[in-house]
Amino acid sequence: MNELFIAIVLVLLGNITVGLWRVMRGPTAADRMLAAETFSTSTVAIVLILATVTGRGALVDVALVFALLAALAVVTFVSRAWPDIGEETARGGGGPKP
């Protein structure tokens, strides 16, 4: 059973690795933010599975904190950063906007 869990954890971490490509490529800020949110979800799953494998109940609390804080990043992004940097380009993102 543990072997299955460890395989799942490995696949989830692989997911994050592949998802980093979206963070690097973009093209918009919203794409990058959504990729980061996928990582939050994957991390919650990884920590929960590690909690099961190691039998450490305290890790469930870590996952709980992660799950709550994932919402904070999205809310901050949508309400504070998004309209201004919505169409940041993949290269540089510089240049004055018309």
Add this chain to the structure above:
Amino acid sequence: MMAWAITAFDALLVALLLWLAWQAIHADGLFRAVISFMVFGLLMAVAWVRLDAPDVALAEAAIGAGVTGALLLSALGRLPERDKEAPADRRARGLAAVGLAALALGGATALATIAWALPAPGLGREVTEALPKSGVDNPVTAVLLNIRAFDTLLEIGVLLLAVIATWALGPMQWSAPARVMSPALPVLGRLLFPMFVLVSAYVLWRGGHAPGGAFPAGALMGAGGVLVFFAGAKPWITGAELDPWRWLLSLGLVAMLVAAVGVGATGRSFFEYPVDLAGLFILALEVAAALSIAILLFALCLGGRPPHRWGSEDEA
């Protein structure tokens, strides 16, 4: 299969951490750097879990991945467009990054050499021996709020200094509602805030006998406040009446100083709690510190203090 898979997991984790750290300082565009930093916080917490340090993982999750990410994102949203990326600096930044990397490598080597020479079990045995007299069952909390309470006092002092420095930079201009105000945001804030309060109270209470305690609880509570604020809520407190605000900011430091010096009235030394009351002392200090940390982190997002009056919808 298992040992092989675990090694692969750890190796991938380390590679990702190094790559994200590099991206956080060297990515094109500040937004990408901020995202890299936030993901770095997430994976760093997983690394702490792998290192069997759930206390640090909890603190990293609450502070590293949560509050600092929100702080950086909102700061980024306030920057003028041209400051977001200065392509002319790329060459200089590349050189600086190489220099920093060399410095970091040297520092890490020196630290590794020193760490190798440290006595192997550290002070774990001494802490375990002193644990029954500390008032709590969790060794980390015992160290943070009893054995080395002085360090915690200084940490809260540093946080307070950071807020004072931010405050001194001058008032921030707030257009209270976001530029694109989705109706979903206030609802999300209202739904989630009770969860933040509940979980931070739980984490605070857990601190007595399991990973948890004032710092993660305070950070979580502060994050909840920031979330509700960014979701469009207007706090009752304004810059017109700053006294309660000042008291809340300094509550943690004042409470710890009172406890540290107050025990001196009964002829004890600095921070030497009476053994039978130690649990009560720690609980009271944790509640005060957590409240204060929450307000301090919230204050950092506000630029130190609330504005004189919150802007209303028609102004924005």
